[in-house]
Amino acid sequence: MSGKENLEDIKYLRMSFNERIQHFLLFSSFIVLILTGFGLKFPEAFWVKWIVFIIGENAFEARGIVHRIAAIVMIAASVYHVYYILFVPRGKQLLKDFLPRKQDLLDFKDSILYLIGKSDIKPKLGRFSYIEKMEYWAVVWGTVIMSATGFILWFENTFLKIVGTEGMEVSTVIHYYEAILASLAILVWHFYFIFVNPDVYPMNKAWIKGTLTKEQMEHEHPLELEEILKAELEEINKKNDITENEAELNNEEAASVKEAETDLKKEESAEIEANKPDLNENKN
Amino acid sequence: MEVKGKKISLYVNPEGYKKSVHNVAECEDCHENYNPDELPHSKNPVEVNCISCHKESKDIETNVHAKVKCYDCHTKHDVKPAKEFAKEQTKTCLSCHKNQNIQHYSQSIHAKNNVTCESCHGGGHKVKNISKGEIALTCGKCHGDHEKNFRNSIHMTVMKEGNKNAPTCTDCHGSHKIIRGKISVESESCLKCHLDETKFPGDEKGSARFVAHYKTSIHAAVEKEGLLEAAGCVDCHGNHMVQEPDNPKASTNRARLMETCGKCHKETVEHFKKSKHGQELAKGNDKAPTCTDCHGEHDIQSTLLSNDFSKINLTDKCLSCHKDGKIPHKNFKGEEELITGYEKSVHYTALKDGNFDAPTCYQCHGAHEMESADNPASLIHKKNIAKTCGQSGCHTQQLGEFTGSIHETGVNKDNKDAPTCNNCHGNHGIVTKNIDNKLEKAKDLVNLCSNCHASVELIERNELPTLVAETYNESFHGLAIRGGGKEAANCESCHSHHNVRPSTDSLSTISKNNLPKTCGNCHPGATEVLFTKKIHITNPEEDSPATFWITRIYMFMIFGLISFMLMHNILDLRRKLQHRKLLKKTGNSSGKNESK
Numbered sequence: 001m002s003g004k005e006n007l008e009d010i011k012y013l014r015m016s017f018n019e020r021i022q023h024f025l026l027f028s029s030f031i032v033l034i035l036t037g038f039g040l041k042f043p044e045a046f047w048v049k050w051i052v053f054i055i056g057e058n059a060f061e062a063r064g065i066v067h068r069i070a071a072i073v074m075i076a077a078s079v080y081h082v083y084y085i086l087f088v089p090r091g092k093q094l095l096k097d098f099l100p101r102k103q104d105l106l107d108f109k110d111s112i113l114y115l116i117g118k119s120d121i122k123p124k125l126g127r128f129s130y131i132e133k134m135e136y137w138a139v140v141w142g143t144v145i146m147s148a149t150g151f152i153l154w155f156e157n158t159f160l161k162i163v164g165t166e167g168m169e170v171s172t173v174i175h176y177y178e179a180i181l182a183s184l185a186i187l188v189w190h191f192y193f194i195f196v197n198p199d200v201y202p203m204n205k206a207w208i209k210g211t212l213t214k215e216q217m218e219h220e221h222p223l224e225l226e227e228i229l230k231a232e233l234e235e236i237n238k239k240n241d242i243t244e245n246e247a248e249l250n251n252e253e254a255a256s257v258k259e260a261e262t263d264l265k266k267e268e269s270a271e272i273e274a275n276k277p278d279l280n281e282n283k284n
Numbered sequence: 285m286e287v288k289g290k291k292i293s294l295y296v297n298p299e300g301y302k303k304s305v306h307n308v309a310e311c312e313d314c315h316e317n318y319n320p321d322e323l324p325h326s327k328n329p330v331e332v333n334c335i336s337c338h339k340e341s342k343d344i345e346t347n348v349h350a351k352v353k354c355y356d357c358h359t360k361h362d363v364k365p366a367k368e369f370a371k372e373q374t375k376t377c378l379s380c381h382k383n384q385n386i387q388h389y390s391q392s393i394h395a396k397n398n399v400t401c402e403s404c405h406g407g408g409h410k411v412k413n414i415s416k417g418e419i420a421l422t423c424g425k426c427h428g429d430h431e432k433n434f435r436n437s438i439h440m441t442v443m444k445e446g447n448k449n450a451p452t453c454t455d456c457h458g459s460h461k462i463i464r465g466k467i468s469v470e471s472e473s474c475l476k477c478h479l480d481e482t483k484f485p486g487d488e489k490g491s492a493r494f495v496a497h498y499k500t501s502i503h504a505a506v507e508k509e510g511l512l513e514a515a516g517c518v519d520c521h522g523n524h525m526v527q528e529p530d531n532p533k534a535s536t537n538r539a540r541l542m543e544t545c546g547k548c549h550k551e552t553v554e555h556f557k558k559s560k561h562g563q564e565l566a567k568g569n570d571k572a573p574t575c576t577d578c579h580g581e582h583d584i585q586s587t588l589l590s591n592d593f594s595k596i597n598l599t600d601k602c603l604s605c606h607k608d609g610k611i612p613h614k615n616f617k618g619e620e621e622l623i624t625g626y627e628k629s630v631h632y633t634a635l636k637d638g639n640f641d642a643p644t645c646y647q648c649h650g651a652h653e654m655e656s657a658d659n660p661a662s663l664i665h666k667k668n669i670a671k672t673c674g675q676s677g678c679h680t681q682q683l684g685e686f687t688g689s690i691h692e693t694g695v696n697k698d699n700k701d702a703p704t705c706n707n708c709h710g711n712h713g714i715v716t717k718n719i720d721n722k723l724e725k726a727k728d729l730v731n732l733c734s735n736c737h738a739s740v741e742l743i744e745r746n747e748l749p750t751l752v753a754e755t756y757n758e759s760f761h762g763l764a765i766r767g768g769g770k771e772a773a774n775c776e777s778c779h780s781h782h783n784v785r786p787s788t789d790s791l792s793t794i795s796k797n798n799l800p801k802t803c804g805n806c807h808p809g810a811t812e813v814l815f816t817k818k819i820h821i822t823n824p825e826e827d828s829p830a831t832f833w834i835t836r837i838y839m840f841m842i843f844g845l846i847s848f849m850l851m852h853n854i855l856d857l858r859r860k861l862q863h864r865k866l867l868k869k870t871g872n873s874s875g876k877n878e879s880k
Binding site: 039040041043044048052057059060061063114115116117131153156157158160161163164165166167169170172173174177178180181184185188189192196197198199 | 760763764766767768769770807808809810814815816817819821828830831834835838839841842845846849850852853855856857858859860861864
């Protein structure tokens, strides 16, 4: 049994089925909203013309209806998500892990230093890196903003009386720029880490399969992995204490865990060593 | 006594003889070789030689009366004195000249006015036949003016050329009867020759067939009803000075037709003279149309009855010149295409569908008063177009709406940029575009208004509000129309179409008081709308600071965040690729794949 096989065989749960459904609802409605939204703003764009051509005469009216349906789907998913992170145990943990901490700032600083080559040590990132936390809270922020302005524009006859024409104009402007910001962020930031990132290229399949391989865990979430392994070890130790027979059975498993740990360490040292000549070269 | 079996009396009434002018003469003075004592007198007739005494009458021996004996006219014994004879001369002539034609003389105007035989045929004993060539001269002795005119006529010209059919005075008026009535002259004289196909063969102008069309004309028709005012041949062609139309002096010459027709159709011709057609004609433009070009020549018809002048066919008449660039337009290239565009217009379509209220050429341009648009009196002068389109029975309601609008005000101030009816609706090719397709209509309308309201030049020159088209196109209304929304507002939804007024005008649909109603047409309950900002934001910083600053902040955020993300990505990618390269290099010694 080779080490590589081990690394690929061991899967770590990244997204539960429930979370994947949430993610699916979010991204599908998001895409539809983008198409139907920018379709309004840029009616002469070639892709808009294609869509209009395919859908036919009532494309404009259909566009409006589909945009609202997608908005409802997204808001419903968001509302469920709020329930999920407040009342479901796994969700509660999710919220806890997503909360920004001081460590995130340090990680960010170290990470930048590492990326620009000032440091050779890649910071160990936990379950959610500063990148993912930023993305998460950006989605939260964006959803709130887009829903609020969207509703104002949706029920314009009601809101005209409340916010006046100026309010309508402000809502329109915010809705538009927030859409651009969100789309670009997803395109540049999210898609990079899911598709382009060499560690997961051509795609991180976690949003489909729900799991990460050990290798991916080592790259992206080493701290989480360590914690998981620690927890596993503790559990094994506990079990060892309980029954020696069972421990025997678990020996193999424990060995593999140790093996993985040593691998990890080796790799780190190799990485540090590997970066040294690079630095030297740079200096030269 | 008996002569050749007839009993004749040789009795001479002494009473009569004594009264005669010869009462002093003895019998033998005349009757030579007569022996008074020989009884009875010699049976042989004795020649009486009057000439031996009346030497002045010797001429008679050589003229047409050479064989007429003196006594045939003067009688034998009761010869009257010359003065008395002259009084009854005509009777005397007619007593021999029993020809019906000559007999008519006694009823003629000449007879009544003491124009005797002698007046024409020469008096005393110089009687003569008048040859055709001399007739005009003879008549001219009294009718000098007419003769002069006749000498200039085509009839005289062809006579000189040797045409034996050429008429002279008597051919039209008769020799002794003397016809004066216009109708009789025409029917008995003009038409007698000019309807004769042997004299005027063919189908061309001047031919008998061509002249025959006159019978179908309104002029001929009116005449039949007994209205003598109707034009006959001479009314148009002149009486004595009939000339060919090519002759510039002819009354039927193109350039002079206005005068000729104007003798009767005075008012119409006055209008026509002022028209573009009339002016060009007066200038000598031989392409300019004159009366006959439209109305025809001999076959002239009442415009009410003529098929050619029916509302639907008049187009063809006008287009017979106004198409294919035959008449180049000063200002508009391809103007003739615009004119032919009438055939596709809603006006023409309505006509064809049987709506005879729909206008054809003359209703907008005037018939005889047709003038070019740059003439201030023209029906289609910029200032008059609205009135023309809004004439009673046509677009009166629209005219009412347009009156007082900012566009109309501009037009009245002689602003050439200000639009009137045709600037938006088109000239000839007025088309109702896809009336069922609201979207196409809206798009067209936006484009139409944009022609001026998005033109930098026009906006500057007239100090129009700027950026109205741009801001509309970026607004939800504009985006919806661009994207194919059928119900979204276009320019006219808010500004109305004819009654466009500035927002400061209390009658404007976009004045502060009227805005709730205007917006309320689409947005029910918009009566309480708070109009907190200008609709067309031309200067965001002033007109809507909130949107201005939000835009600024977002631009900053988008630019900052996305460039940060991109940088982060690039660095991350670079670092990760570096790492991989190194792992490969050191793969054998420290690579994880091979270990264990």
